[in-house]
Structure formats: C-alpha cells, structure tokens
Amino acid sequence: MDDWAVRAEGLEKRYGEKRALDGFDLAVRPGTVHGLLGPNGAGKTTAVRVLATLRRLDGGRAEVAGVDVARDPRRVRALIGLTGQYAAVDEILTGRQNLEMFGRLFHLGGRGARARAAELLERFGLTEAADKGVEGYSGGMRRRLDLAASMILAPRVLFLDEPTTGLDPRGRGEVWDAVRDLVASGTTVLLTTQYLEEADKLASRVTVIDRGRAIADDTPEALKDRVGGDRIEVVAADPADLAHVARAVARVCSGEPRVVEEARRVHAPVADRVTALTEVARTLQDEGVQVEDIGLRRPSLDDVFLRLTGHATEEEKEAVAV
Amino acid sequence: MTSTLQPVAGRGRLYWALADCGNIVRRQLTHYRRKPVYIAWQLGFPILSVLLYGYVFGGAMKPPGGGGAADYRDFLMPGMFVMTMAFGFINTATAVVTDANKGVIDRFRSMPMAPSAVVTGRGATDVIIACAELTILAATAFVMGWRSDGGFLGTVAAFGLLLLLRYCLTWVGIWLGLLVPDPEAAGGLFAVAFPLTMISSVFVQPGTMPDWLGAVAAWNPISSTAAATRELFGNPGAGGGSWVEQHAVLMAVVWPVVITAVFLPLAVRRFQRLSR
Numbered sequence A: 001m002d003d004w005a006v007r008a009e010g011l012e013k014r015y016g017e018k019r020a021l022d023g024f025d026l027a028v029r030p031g032t033v034h035g036l037l038g039p040n041g042a043g044k045t046t047a048v049r050v051l052a053t054l055r056r057l058d059g060g061r062a063e064v065a066g067v068d069v070a071r072d073p074r075r076v077r078a079l080i081g082l083t084g085q086y087a088a089v090d091e092i093l094t095g096r097q098n099l100e101m102f103g104r105l106f107h108l109g110g111r112g113a114r115a116r117a118a119e120l121l122e123r124f125g126l127t128e129a130a131d132k133g134v135e136g137y138s139g140g141m142r143r144r145l146d147l148a149a150s151m152i153l154a155p156r157v158l159f160l161d162e163p164t165t166g167l168d169p170r171g172r173g174e175v176w177d178a179v180r181d182l183v184a185s186g187t188t189v190l191l192t193t194q195y196l197e198e199a200d201k202l203a204s205r206v207t208v209i210d211r212g213r214a215i216a217d218d219t220p221e222a223l224k225d226r227v228g229g230d231r232i233e234v235v236a237a238d239p240a241d242l243a244h245v246a247r248a249v250a251r252v253c254s255g256e257p258r259v260v261e262e263a264r265r266v267h268a269p270v271a272d273r274v275t276a277l278t279e280v281a282r283t284l285q286d287e288g289v290q291v292e293d294i295g296l297r298r299p300s301l302d303d304v305f306l307r308l309t310g311h312a313t314e315e316e317k318e319a320v321a322v
Numbered sequence B: 001m002t003s004t005l006q007p008v009a010g011r012g013r014l015y016w017a018l019a020d021c022g023n024i025v026r027r028q029l030t031h032y033r034r035k036p037v038y039i040a041w042q043l044g045f046p047i048l049s050v051l052l053y054g055y056v057f058g059g060a061m062k063p064p065g066g067g068g069a070a071d072y073r074d075f076l077m078p079g080m081f082v083m084t085m086a087f088g089f090i091n092t093a094t095a096v097v098t099d100a101n102k103g104v105i106d107r108f109r110s111m112p113m114a115p116s117a118v119v120t121g122r123g124a125t126d127v128i129i130a131c132a133e134l135t136i137l138a139a140t141a142f143v144m145g146w147r148s149d150g151g152f153l154g155t156v157a158a159f160g161l162l163l164l165l166r167y168c169l170t171w172v173g174i175w176l177g178l179l180v181p182d183p184e185a186a187g188g189l190f191a192v193a194f195p196l197t198m199i200s201s202v203f204v205q206p207g208t209m210p211d212w213l214g215a216v217a218a219w220n221p222i223s224s225t226a227a228a229t230r231e232l233f234g235n236p237g238a239g240g241g242s243w244v245e246q247h248a249v250l251m252a253v254v255w256p257v258v259i260t261a262v263f264l265p266l267a268v269r270r271f272q273r274l275s276r
Helices: A044-051 A073-077 A095-105 A109-123 A139-150 A169-184 A196-202 A220-227 A239-252 A273-286 A301-309 A314-321 B013-034 B036-060 B069-102 B104-109 B117-143 B151-177 B183-187 B190-198 B211-219 B221-233 B248-275
Strands: A006-015 A018-028 A033-037 A059-064 A080-083 A157-161 A188-193 A205-210 A213-218 A231-236 A258-260 A265-269 A291-297
Touching (some): A018 A033, A018 A205, A033 A196, A044 A059, A080 A139, A095 A109, A095 A139, A139 A169, A188 A196, A196 A220, A205 A301, A213 A301, A231 A239, A231 A273, A239 A265, B013 B036, B036 B069, B036 B117, B069 B117, B117 B151, B151 B221, B151 B248, B211 B221, B221 B248
Parallel strands (some): A018 A213, A080 A157, A157 A188
Antiparallel strands (some): A006 A018, A205 A213, A231 A265, A258 A265
C-alpha cells in the first residue's frame, strides 16, 4: 500500500437510508493531481470528508499517506491539508493573523508560526493584503488564503473539495496556478470537481463517481475518447423536418445520429468539426429546412455521465423536466 | 523552508490541550481587538438596559421593603448583572454556529490539534468577556449610586456566582450553536431568553405575580443567582418564604452544576456527532 498516497477499498457511508458511499474504491499515485468527478450528490464530498477524518467510516478501509484513517485519525491529520467548498478562514482576522493562528494550532510555536505565515503569504501572492481583514478579500484571494492554511505543515496529501465553485474565471485561474505550484513541490492532490474542464486542466487521472461508487478510473483523454469527442447538434424549427435533419447529419458524423423528438434536436459525434458544421448547414439550407439552432458541443460531464452510466446527471434530468 | 516546519516536540497531551485552548481564546479576543464595535455593542446593551430599567421603570416600581426609586435601583442592579450573564449564551451560540457554517470548525477538526480546545477555548473566552462585562456594569451601577455592603469576601463571592452562571450557560450556548441552522436563528433565541429572564426575580418580586407564575419564577435558576448575589452584596432582596428562596446561595451553586451536568454532555455529544 506504500505506493499509494491515498488508497480506499470498499468504503461505505450511510446517512439513514441513503448510501452516500456504497463500495467506493480509489487509488491515488503520490505526486499527482487526481480528479474525483461527479455531479452533486454523487458522494464526492462524503469521500473527501471520510478520507480527511471528518466522518467515520461505516465499512471498508482507507489509508492516507500510508496511515489507516479509522485507526489513527490524529496521525492522518498531521499529514493532510483540507480545503472545503467554503473558504474556511476567519473572516474577521487578517490574512496573516489567520495563518499565524493556524500555525500555532499546528504546534509550530509562536516564532515558527510567524515565519511560516510570512512564507506562505509570499508564495500565494498575499503579502500586500496580509494585514487587511479577510472580509475585504476577493473570492480568489480568500480561496488562496484557504489553500495556504491547508499547506501550513506542507502536507503529503491535500484534499481540495470543489476549490473553484463560485469563483469567477480569474479567481479560478488563480486557484489552478496555486494547485500546480503545490504539486510541483511534491504534494499529492485529490481534487473533487463537477467540471470536466477543471479535471482535464489539472488532473493526470480521474475517477468518476456515481451514487457512491467509482464507475470509471482513467486519464482525462481516455475518458473523453470514450465519450466520443465533439458533437454536432441541430435543433429543427419544425418537428416534421427531423428526418431531413437526421439524414443531413448522418452524412458527416462519425457515429449514429440521435434524435430527441420532444426537443426537436438531432445530435451526433463528429470527427472533423468545422467541415461537419459547414456541410450540415449548407445541406439544410439547400433543402430549405428551417433551423432554430445549429452548433458544435464539446463533451461535457453530462455526456461522460450519460455514456458511463446510461443515465443523465440529476441536473440534466431537472433541465429536461423543466 | 523546512526549518520553520518543525512542530514543537516533547510536550504531553495535557500541555497541548491547554496551549490549543489558549490559542483559540487568543483568536476570539483578537476579534474584539479588530472589531471594537463588537465590544461596544456587547457592553453597550447591558449599560443601556441598566439605564432604561433604572430610570424609566425605576420610579414606578415598588422596591421590596418600601423606599423610592434609588432603593429599587439597589434591588435591580444585581438583577441586571444576572440578566447580562444569562443573555450571554446567545453570544456563545452565535459564535459557534458562525464557525460551523463557515467551515472553520471542520478545519480545526481536520488539524492535529486537541479536539477539546474548540469547546474549552470558547468557554474560557466567554468567562473572560463576562469579567469585562461585569466590570463595566458594576462601574455604571456605582456611578448610579449602587453599592455593595457585603465586604470584600461577599462581593468577590457574588461576582464568582455570576461567572459560574455564565460558565454553565456556555454549554447551553455551544449545544444550541451546533443545533440551530444559522446565526440568524441563534439571534432569534432572544425571543426565548427574554421571557425566561422576565419570569424570575430579576426585575420584580415573584410574590407580586400570580401564585403559579410566582412559583415558576422562584424556581427559575437565574432567580437563585439574583437572590444569592443580592444577599452577598447586602442589597435589598426579593423576599419570599419558599425553600428555594431561603437557600439562594446554595441553589446559586446547585443550579449551575446541574445545568453543566446536563448540557456539557449534550454539547460534547453534539460535537462528536459531527463525525457521523
């Protein structure tokens, strides 16, 4: 087991009737970013909370940095860092006061805590704002401070639970840069996310979780290949034209076109995106078919899900229901 | 870089339980240093209450044993001290639920610190703040003419009982703070706390209330602290012949011990349930 930064086998966690984790397996290689991808309610956060010793296991076993989380939670806590969905920092204190407080609580002593705080403020680009109250920080700055607080002991394993949820693109970029820096310095990161794009950008390997179980474990490229790459999507103005549209799409696509009658939509995987789009547009125009919308779509988490599980994500179902 | 990452070694668990508690206290007190307006609000409310009850109602109130508004104020002051201590649990609950909702408690729980420090630090901070509140209140009362005739020991004992009441209510506050969904709900506890302090001997003698209500008021734990401190300060008491009113000093110790015995385990269990 020493070869894994995180290793989980058959994790189970129940909340009343609900099985939040239902035989969840995970293996994370040291020094990598490992993505844990899934929609809301799939069990991502529960998995992280169990591995970070915040929740007790109901079954299975897990080791973090070689230490059993159920048997020796206190030792695990000295080896990990955790950044949750909310920036868990003290809003009233300044950035520096936050890091010094956490440093003292990590038992670095007064002088050690002060030195470490200064170091981390510098590293996360917060030196200028160090002595301002956290209330005045932007979302990205708060999250970076939160990351810095998780890094005080230079943890072997860092858990990042949806670190960019609710951030604007700039804040997201700041957090991504910080994560890349951490990994470069040897930390292993387990990153949960709802965004395939984020997993794609940061993670070298991704575990897809659904209903408390790991349903796929692969590189981001391989996952996208399984979904079949880009898709063309056409929405007909008149339902009577759907057959026409499907025929036009079939001529250029690399797989079977799918027709969604109630949405008047035809979609299909394509190999050569631009040619496919122009071809279909021209054909439909020549045939005089009215089109409401036409475009290319990159595979989304919803597509990955549909392909891997055969059912849509909860959000997708809701969207269809509306 | 690694030189600063050496955790202090060779200290026992008890040392860290105390040191971590001290660091949590330091954090809470830093809040007051950064936001003096919090102190102003927390101390301003009791001062305002003393002035309002003392001068607005004071003249209309019949002090026990006769006398004028000044005698009522002598009766009232220990009651105001008690009320301030009693309302303190709302501050505790608000602080706890704020930390819980912001994820700060989870961060503490994910760290290799003593888990007990989260609650012991809260309790210690509450008692320190209560000392500041009592100092300011007593000074205000002094300016308004209130005096303790209980001598040094009696006065110290009276303040000790007030702090004991505040301390036991910290556990109620922590328990409620982990129970309510958000800080707004914690603020709403005023609606419960206010009648609970009114149905007591804080403002009037229970003897003037309807019999059944008077009995409830007499057995209200904060009545015992109010009666005991009046006795120890040598201020006019609320009288009453029932057993609980005759043994106020004893009950002012017994009630907090009972409340602690009930709510400390409840608070700790609630805290442990975060792991479930």
